[in-house]
Amino acid sequence: MQDTMLQQxxxxxxxxxxxxxxxxxxxxxxxxxxxxxxxVFESYPDMKKQGDVIQVPANxxxxxxxxxxxxxxxxxxxxxxxxxxxxxxKGKVLLDQQLHTDFDGFPIIYGHRGRIQHFFYDFAVSLGxxxxxxxxxxxxxxxxxxxxxxxxxxxxxxxxxxxAADGVHSRSRSFVVETADRPRKSGFAVYRSWFxxxxxxxxxxxxxxxxxxxxLFKIWxxxxxxxxxxxxxxxxxxxxxxxxxxxxxxxxxxxxxGDVGDMLACVKDWDPELRHIIEKIPSxxxxxxxxxxxxxxxxxxxxxxxxxxxxxxxxxxxxxxxxGAAQAIEDAATIGALLEQTGKAKIQLALKSYEKLRYGxxxxxxxxxxxxxxxxxxxxxxxxxxxxxxxxxxQPAWLLGSDAKDYAEENFEAVKASIENGTPFVSTNVPLGxxxxxxxxxxxxxxEGKLADKxxxxxxx
Numbered sequence: 105m106q107d108t109m110l111q112q113x114x115x116x117x118x119x120x121x122x123x124x125x126x127x128x129x130x131x132x133x134x135x136x137x138x139x140x141x142x143x144v145f146e147s148y149p150d151m152k153k154q155g156d157v158i159q160v161p162a163n164x165x166x167x168x169x170x171x172x173x174x175x176x177x178x179x180x181x182x183x184x185x186x187x188x189x190x191x192x193x194k195g196k197v198l199l200d201q202q203l204h205t206d207f208d209g210f211p212i213i214y215g216h217r218g219r220i221q222h223f224f225y226d227f228a229v230s231l232g233x234x235x236x237x238x239x240x241x242x243x244x245x246x247x248x249x250x251x252x253x254x255x256x257x258x259x260x261x262x263x264x265x266x267x268a269a270d271g272v273h274s275r276s277r278s279f280v281v282e283t284a285d286r287p288r289k290s291g292f293a294v295y296r297s298w299f300x301x302x303x304x305x306x307x308x309x310x311x312x313x314x315x316x317x318x319x320l321f322k323i324w325x326x327x328x329x330x331x332x333x334x335x336x337x338x339x340x341x342x343x344x345x346x347x348x349x350x351x352x353x354x355x356x357x358x359x360x361x362g363d364v365g366d367m368l369a370c371v372k373d374w375d376p377e378l379r380h381i382i383e384k385i386p387s388x389x390x391x392x393x394x395x396x397x398x399x400x401x402x403x404x405x406x407x408x409x410x411x412x413x414x415x416x417x418x419x420x421x422x423x424x425x426x427x428g429a430a431q432a433i434e435d436a437a438t439i440g441a442l443l444e445q446t447g448k449a450k451i452q453l454a455l456k457s458y459e460k461l462r463y464g465x466x467x468x469x470x471x472x473x474x475x476x477x478x479x480x481x482x483x484x485x486x487x488x489x490x491x492x493x494x495x496x497x498x499q500p501a502w503l504l505g506s507d508a509k510d511y512a513e514e515n516f517e518a519v520k521a522s523i524e525n526g527t528p529f530v531s532t533n534v535p536l537g538x539x540x541x542x543x544x545x546x547x548x549x550x551x552e553g554k555l556a557d558k559x560x561x562x563x564x565x
Contacts, residue, residue: 115139117448118263120253122241122276124151127415127432128269129224133171134440136231143261144233145253147240147270151225155217156298157334157343162207162504164430167437169210170509172230177223182215183319183336190480190495193326195375199492203321207504214319214334216298216341244268244279244411251410265451266411267439269432272396274417280406287396288545290422291552292328292477293350295367299389301340309380313342324378325480325495328553329370331378344381345423346370347477350394362390395422399544400467404459409452412459414439419466424480425473427503431466434508438462441512457519461512464531464540472498472563474548479564482555498563506533538562 117140121128124146132142160168160178168175184205190198204212229235243254244266252262268276278284304310313320317337324331332345348370367382367390398420404413414435421428438461442454479495487494511533522529534540541562551560 112139113444113447117141117265117443119143120145120251120261120263120266121269122244122253122266123269123271123415123417124148124221124225124235124237125269125271125415125432126221126224126429127417127435128267129221129228130167130433130436131267131269131414131439132228132233133224133231134436135443136228136233137171138440138444140443142228142233143263144228144235145239145241145255145261146235146237149238151222151237152218155221156296156345157214157336158217158220158429159212159214159426160220160433161212161427161430162204162210163427163506163508164433165213166208166210166507167433167509171227174223174227175211178215178220179211179213181219181336181338182211182213183334183338184211184213185319185321185334188321188323188497190323190325190492191375193324193329193371193374195324195377198325198488199495201496203497204499204504207499207501212504214321214336216336216339241270241275244276246406246408246410248408251406251408264410264448265455268411268413268417269415270417272398272416272420274413276411277398277413277417280411280413281401281403282407285398287398287420289350290395290397290545291350291549292347293392293394294345294347294423295362295370295390296393297344297362297385297390299342299344299385301335301337301342303384303386304342304381307380307384309377310384313377313381323480324371324375325483326374327483328481330477330480331371331374333378333381342381344378344385346382347395360392360394361387362392363387364390366392396420397422397545400463400470400542402459402463402542404463405452405455409455412439412455419470421470422473422477424476425469426497427469427472431469434465434506435462437508438512441509442516445513445516453520453523456523457512457516460519460522460529461515461531461533464538465506465533467540467543468534468538468563469503471543471548475561475563478548478551478556479561482551482553484555494564500535500563502533502535508533 188201304314415432446454521527
């Protein structure tokens with residue numbers, strides 16, 4: 105059911121949000137809807153409709169459904185492909201996987217990242233959220249009664265709490281976790297492009313793609329590399345990605361202009377259809393994007409309990425998880441629901457509850473991205489011949505069917521008791537019977553370049 109009006113229970117709450125990406129804007133919306141005064145600091149100078157495709161599954165869209173008509177706008181410019189065709193590098197179809205286009209009546213969409221972000225922004229501003237563009241945060245502080253930021257131009261801002269949503273390159277994370285960790289290489293980079301679909305019209309090899317009235321989703325897999333094509337008939341656009349081994353140093357720019365020739369070299373002797381698609385990509389539409397990572401951390405809340413991490417600042421996801429944006433939205437909905445329970449007087453309890461409710465789930469969804477990519481890159485071809493379903497993109501009910509707001513409200517008393525009294529708390533937003541296991545980048549990288557035994561996979565059932 106859509107929430108038409110939320111109680112203004114947070115009308116005396118002042119909030120600072122660092123970052124105007126999906127997580128930051130979602131948090132701003134969730135809190136502003138409840139009456140909070142929210143200021144967002146974004147280092148970029150303005151809102152640009154850039155980017156390529158992003159998936160928002162049903163666990164995200166069910167939360168957006170509560171934001172006025174934002175979901176309707178997103179659906180109008182998005183695609184919901186029915187089939188994911190997974191092929192070998194020569195174009196032989198290994199599996200035509202039926203995709204959910206919705207779950208519990210909530211759509212699963214593939215839309216333009218920049219346009220969707222703009223819809224979030226417009227709605228946040230309509231709720232009274234103030235966004236300061238070109239405002240880079242240099243320092244965070246907190247005490248027993250407040251938290252705040254110092255911007256690089258020397259200005260000081262203070263609020264009741266700070267939500268750090270500044271992405272995988274988060275400068276805020278070290279304040280919270282109290283270690284100077286930095287993004288690390290995942291071992292891969294990806295050529296990413298978003299370009300007009302009609303560019304494929306005049307080539308007989310790609311013409312059927314351009315003419316398809318249905319959105320297409322194609323994946324080519326091989327050792328250490330996979331290619332992806334998606335189309336969006338509503339916007340007459342296409343995306344083409346090629347993930348490849350990353351041999352550059354992490355200190356280099358993580359977002360470089362791509363070269364079509366280099367992209368083609370990654371798929372030499374592959375399916376002519378994929379190569380013909382790549383040949384049509386305008387150079388200005390192509391980037392080489394380093395896939396960076398941070399070890400999962402269980403500490404998302406600062407020492408005094410007034411600063412928290414959300415989204416990629418807390419739990420960066422690989423694109424092969426398909427749920428990075430949705431997890432950021434879930435974070436935001438959880439914080440909003442919990443602060444509504446505790447009010448301004450118990451911010452620390454709300455944020456510690458948020459951390460406890462979310463960490464086990466996001467650790468698993470992060471791992472899901474690694475595991476899916478590993479199955480595609482280190483394919484056991486004999487096993488695939490016997491059981492093509494092993495290549496499936498995960499669509500589990502525990503992921504798609506979860507409502508983060510309802511989950512927070514229903515489990516608040518139990519998680520509160522766990523925090524205050526040490527009562528055991530068992531998460532139910534993960535697979536039934538799942539037992540959490542900590543893991544690190546090294547755990548995953550140790551399996552790169554070789555097949556893993558079935559006990560390695562925790563999210564493939």
